[in-house]
Amino acid sequence: MALTGLDIYKLLPRTNCGDCGVPTCLAFAMKVAAKQAALDECPHVSEESQEAAGAASQPPQKLVTIGSGDRALKIGNETVMFRHDERFHHPCGIALLVNDTDDLDARMETVRSLSFERIGQIIDVDTVALNCASGDGEKLQEAAGRIQTELSLPVVLIADSADKLRPAAEGLSDGRPLLWERGGPSDALVELAASAKLPVVVEGDLEKCDADTQKAKGAGVEEMVLCPGEVSPLETLQFLTVTRRATLRRTYRPLGYPVLVRAWAQDPVQQSLEGCHYVDKYAGIVVLEVDSPEYVLPVLVTRQGIYIDPQVPVQVEAKVHEINNPTETSPLIVTTNFSLTYYSVLGEVEASRVPARILTVDTKGTSVLTAWAADEFGPEQIKDAIEKSGVFDQLGEGYRKPIIPGLVAVISGELREELEQEVIVGPKEASGLGRFLNNEWPKLVG
Amino acid sequence: MPVPDVKEKFSGVVHAVTIGATSEQGGSRTRTVTIGGETGLPMLSFEAEYPHRPAFALEVNTAGADDWHSQARKHVGEVAADLEKWAARCEEWGADLVCLHLDAAHPDLGGRSPEECADDVKRVLGATGLPLIVWGADVDEVDNNVLPKCTQAAAGENCLFGTAKEANYRTLAASCLADSHKIIAEAPSDINLSKQLHILLGDVGVNVQNIVMHPTCGALGFGMVYIYTTIERGRIAALGGDVLMQQPVVVNMGKEIGRVKEATSPDEDAPQWGKLDVRAPLWEAATAVGYMEAGAELFIMRNPEALQQAKTAVEALWPKA
Numbered sequence: 001m002a003l004t005g006l007d008i009y010k011l012l013p014r015t016n017c018g019d020c021g022v023p024t025c026l027a028f029a030m031k032v033a034a035k036q037a038a039l040d041e042c043p044h045v046s047e048e049s050q051e052a053a054g055a056a057s058q059p060p061q062k063l064v065t066i067g068s069g070d071r072a073l074k075i076g077n078e079t080v081m082f083r084h085d086e087r088f089h090h091p092c093g094i095a096l097l098v099n100d101t102d103d104l105d106a107r108m109e110t111v112r113s114l115s116f117e118r119i120g121q122i123i124d125v126d127t128v129a130l131n132c133a134s135g136d137g138e139k140l141q142e143a144a145g146r147i148q149t150e151l152s153l154p155v156v157l158i159a160d161s162a163d164k165l166r167p168a169a170e171g172l173s174d175g176r177p178l179l180w181e182r183g184g185p186s187d188a189l190v191e192l193a194a195s196a197k198l199p200v201v202v203e204g205d206l207e208k209c210d211a212d213t214q215k216a217k218g219a220g221v222e223e224m225v226l227c228p229g230e231v232s233p234l235e236t237l238q239f240l241t242v243t244r245r246a247t248l249r250r251t252y253r254p255l256g257y258p259v260l261v262r263a264w265a266q267d268p269v270q271q272s273l274e275g276c277h278y279v280d281k282y283a284g285i286v287v288l289e290v291d292s293p294e295y296v297l298p299v300l301v302t303r304q305g306i307y308i309d310p311q312v313p314v315q316v317e318a319k320v321h322e323i324n325n326p327t328e329t330s331p332l333i334v335t336t337n338f339s340l341t342y343y344s345v346l347g348e349v350e351a352s353r354v355p356a357r358i359l360t361v362d363t364k365g366t367s368v369l370t371a372w373a374a375d376e377f378g379p380e381q382i383k384d385a386i387e388k389s390g391v392f393d394q395l396g397e398g399y400r401k402p403i404i405p406g407l408v409a410v411i412s413g414e415l416r417e418e419l420e421q422e423v424i425v426g427p428k429e430a431s432g433l434g435r436f437l438n439n440e441w442p443k444l445v446g
Numbered sequence: 447m448p449v450p451d452v453k454e455k456f457s458g459v460v461h462a463v464t465i466g467a468t469s470e471q472g473g474s475r476t477r478t479v480t481i482g483g484e485t486g487l488p489m490l491s492f493e494a495e496y497p498h499r500p501a502f503a504l505e506v507n508t509a510g511a512d513d514w515h516s517q518a519r520k521h522v523g524e525v526a527a528d529l530e531k532w533a534a535r536c537e538e539w540g541a542d543l544v545c546l547h548l549d550a551a552h553p554d555l556g557g558r559s560p561e562e563c564a565d566d567v568k569r570v571l572g573a574t575g576l577p578l579i580v581w582g583a584d585v586d587e588v589d590n591n592v593l594p595k596c597t598q599a600a601a602g603e604n605c606l607f608g609t610a611k612e613a614n615y616r617t618l619a620a621s622c623l624a625d626s627h628k629i630i631a632e633a634p635s636d637i638n639l640s641k642q643l644h645i646l647l648g649d650v651g652v653n654v655q656n657i658v659m660h661p662t663c664g665a666l667g668f669g670m671v672y673i674y675t676t677i678e679r680g681r682i683a684a685l686g687g688d689v690l691m692q693q694p695v696v697v698n699m700g701k702e703i704g705r706v707k708e709a710t711s712p713d714e715d716a717p718q719w720g721k722l723d724v725r726a727p728l729w730e731a732a733t734a735v736g737y738m739e740a741g742a743e744l745f746i747m748r749n750p751e752a753l754q755q756a757k758t759a760v761e762a763l764w765p766k767a
Contacts, residue, residue: 082682084675116718118667210449233762237489245452252450265762269728273759276666276732280674280739294720297708298666298732305671340669347707367669429705 003056005033011049012042019043060251061244064199064223064258064284066093066127066178067154073127075225075284076258081244087309090258093285094275094299095127095156097262100134100143108151110291116300119314119343123300129180129262129287132159141168148175156180156201156260156285162189169196178225178285180260185216194220201260203227206242213254225284227260233274236261240282258284268295275299280306313365314339320389321346324355328396331356331441333403333426333433334382336363336371344430354437357394359402361385368405377408379415386419399445406432453493456685460484460743461655461692462498463628465543466577467604475603476575479542481658481743482694487681488741491765499764500738502753503579503746504541505700506532508558508566509549511748515703515710517726518749529566530573537574539750540757543606545579545698546570551592552583560592564599571603579606579746581630581698586614597621606630606696609660612643619650630696632660635676637683641690658744659693665702665709666733673697674740681741697737700748703730731755735763 009029020042022028031037039045039053063077073093080086096114098107115124128147132140137159144155145168156178159165165179173196180201181189193200193216202212202224209226216224228239240259246252261283263274271288272295278286279302290296308314318337323346335345337360349356361381363371371377382404386392392400400421404412406428416423424444427436462483467473479501486494511519511526521539525532529546536544546567550558558566567580580596582589594617597607608630610618615631622629631647633639640659648654661677664670677695684691703709709729713722730752734745738760747753 082675082678084679113718206449233759234489234491234765237763238492241490242452242492245454246450249452250450255449267758269724269731269755270758270762272728273732273735273755274762276735277739277759277763280736292720292724293718294724294728297719297725298728301667301708302732302736305667305674308671310671310675431705431707 003033003053005030007056008032008039008053011039011045011053013044013046015044017044060253061247061256061258062223063090064178064225066156066176066199067148068174068176069152071126071152071154072176073154073285078244078258078282079248081248083306083310087311088307090284091303091307092258092279092283093127093154094125094279094296094303095129095285095287096125096291096296097129097131097287097289098143098147099131100136100140104143104146108147111151111153114291114293114296114300116293116297118301118304119339120316121304123304125296125300127154127156127285129156129158132157132164135164137164137167140164141171144168144172144175144177148172148177154178156287158182162186162192165189166192169193169198173198178260180227183229185212190216190219190221197222199223199225201225201227202257203229205229206239206255209243210254213257217254224257225260226255226257230262230264233265233277237277237281240278244282260285260287262287263289268292271295272298276302279303315365316342316360318360318362318385320391320394321358321360323349323358324353326355326357328394329399329445330354330395331399331403331437331445332391332395332401333358334361334385335359335405336361336366336368336377338363338365338367338371341367341430345433348430348433349437352434352437354441356437357391359385359389359391368407372408372411379411379418382411382415383418392421401445403436403441454486455493456486456687458685458687458689458692460681460684460694463606463656463658463694465579465604465606465628467602471604473603474571474575475577477577478604479577486685488739489763489765496765497767498743499767500743500745500760501542502540502734502757503543503545503744504536504539504750504753505545505547505746505748506536506570507547507549508551508563509547509555513704514748515726516712517710517723517751518700518703520723521750522748530569533570533574533576536750537576540754541576541750543577543579543744544570544574545581545746547581548583548592548596550583551588552585553588555583558592560595563592564595567596567599571600577605578603579608579630579696581608581746582618584609586611590614590617593618594621597625597627600627601625604628606658608632608696610643610647612639612646615643615646616650619647619652622656623651628656628658630660631657631693632662634662635673636661637676637680637691640680641688644690644693654689654693657693658696660696660698663697663699663702663737665699665706666729666736667708668702668706670733670736674736677737677740677742694744695737695742696744696746697734697742698746699733699737700730700746703733703748703752727752727755731759735759738763
């Protein structure tokens with residue numbers, strides 16, 4: 001959070017001595033705020049002021065790291081309430097709840113299976129919330145150790161008292177587990193987290209979180225995650241909104257931490273819907289108990305969407321993509337370079353098992369109809385893209401027949417004239433491509 | 447230091463729009479549905495008022511349901527050949543409104559005549575006491591022929607008719623004015639286009655308080671996040687006092703679900719995605735609750751099971767009035 005000139009002025013001696021080379025303290029403060037001067041260019045500024053300025057320049061919401069290595073989860077440091085104001089930066093963790101009494105091999109296999117490729121990205125359950133159902137801290141440590149080693153995923157350790165978390169916290173601190181003492185943190189947990197330098201969950205209503213984070217910070221805990229506890233979905237949503245607002249709009253640091261929530265609904269459908277809500281509105285970690293893909297996938301896809309940078313169209317490279325090893329008799333499919341469009345087409349072509357080429361025209365990442373309406377996907381652009389790619393040189397004489405999306409059938413005539421080649425109008429939706437390539441295409445090239 | 451008070455007060459309010467008319471009001475509906483009226487962003491009851499819950503409509507289509515995906519057809523298939531039975535069943539399924547889509551008027555789908563379409567509207571009104579939304583065939587010249595007959599046939603029932611678009615709004619606007627219906631203004635995912643259309647409708651005499659807006663829509667994972675942001679930005683503008691954005695939002699989302707592979711691929715093709723009979727309705731419900739989070743108030747759905755799931759979620763989330 002950048003300081004204003006007036007904020008900086010308050011940190012100065014306000015003597016207008018001019019020793020910094022600027023006639024007044026206020027003018028100097030303005031230069032510092034505009035980053036044209038550094039605060040220490042004032043020879044009289046106190047150490048406390050320097051520290052205060054340093055702290056104030058920290059982002060209002062703390063970045064919290066859970067886990068270690070490539071799969072470490074970094075959450076927090078969010079800067080806006082609405083994605084259109086900039087973007088959401090650090091995708092929330094989606095955690096699967098596992099008990100230390102479960103068949104761990106089976107549970108880890110389940111976690112591994114909850115990984116999907118979508119629009120060219122892997123979306124997966126990326127955190128494990130490990131509950132000390134055994135009531136035995138040693139057992140919790142053993143299970144956590146296995147998850148850290150075998151899945152390499154960050155772990156949230158859940159227990160009802162600090163002493164049950166101690167063995168895992170002390171023994172596995174390199175793996176940076178997040179410590180969640182239900183209803184905590186107690187003084188014992190704060191001490192444990194401070195000495196092991198681990199992140200800790202602060203659970204309770206706003207007032208309790210406010211008091212507890214300040215207490216824990218005073219005791220040396222740096223990284224914290226708030227949690228509203230087991231309250232209704234409406235209260236959870238409001239907790240998420242209020243903490244984010246207090247942090248971003250008021251720079252209120254005691255609530256300046258990401259938030260962990262659990263979808264508590266017993267009904268798996270409602271639990272999944274709850275998860276989607278929390279992902280959209282500000283959760284840092286969402287803990288789910290449901291573990292079947294049909295319930296988890298909507299939550300993962302919701303996360304993938306809301307964290308897309310709205311200022312950057314999601315696009316793929318504009319070029320010829322070769323699928324299933326095409327030859328000189330393979331079909332040439334023309335579409336836009338909007339990711340969603342391309343991956344829809346790609347999925348269908350792959351599934352059809354027909355060797356083919358997909359030419360993605362640079363439409364600045366817009367979809368077929370949008371691009372057509374904006375004059376980015378007309379006969380000229382398609383002709384240019386075909387010529388630049390040299391794709392016709394890879395095709396036999398009778399096979400230089402680009403297949404265009406059925407949605408822009410209207411341009412087929414003009415494109416035919418431009419190219420002096422036959423143009424084939426394909427299906428309107430990507431979903432029709434499999435049938436088209438297998439049944440229609442062979443007839444069209446006879 | 448006490449927790450700072452972060453309540454926000456907005457100067458604007460979303461218009462409340464009522465659909466349907468009971469016999470006392472000159473219609474024949476057994477109830478009416480009111481949407482809108484919020485004074486804040488969705489579900490923040492610590493600072494704003496939420497007098498009306500979001501409402502859920504089920505789609506009934508004059509072209510039947512043969513091209514619907516299997517999990518929606520599973521429910522509606524047995525009644526899809528009979529508009530009246532279908533409409534009546536919507537009430538049993540828990541719908542707040544029926545949305546009659548006039549797809550059969552489309553030249554490629556049978557080109558049903560304006561008179562026949564008007565009769566369809568009458569029969570549906572006779573078969574259900576729920577308030578009615580009527581959606582044209584989305585072909586300008588067809589809609590301009592068909593919809594005026596339909597607004598007449600439903601005169602007095604205070605229906606919601608759509609859609610008026612920038613390139614084609616005059617006929618529907620005049621018909622809705624003449625027969626006292628509410629109107630859906632459709633502008634694809636753009637606040638300025640929406641505002642422009644509302645101005646045009648206002649210029650031909652439509653009260654902006656009788657408009658529900660449709661920003662178009664996509665399903666979860668299929669363009670939804672763009673529309674989500676359009677709706678959210680529009681709502682922030684509305685609450686900030688922009689009178690041209692203070693209309694409640696409808697999303698016609700049922701048909702969009704059919705385009706999503708994750709929601710429709712058969713189990714044998716996609717075992718990694720889990721059970722289709724769960725995936726399909728949940729995807730539709732998740733799409734609805736996502737849009738609700740952004741500010742939408744009226745959802746047109748196809749799968750009755752998804753409608754029930756979304757309504758249950760609203761029960762748990764929407765602040766009590």
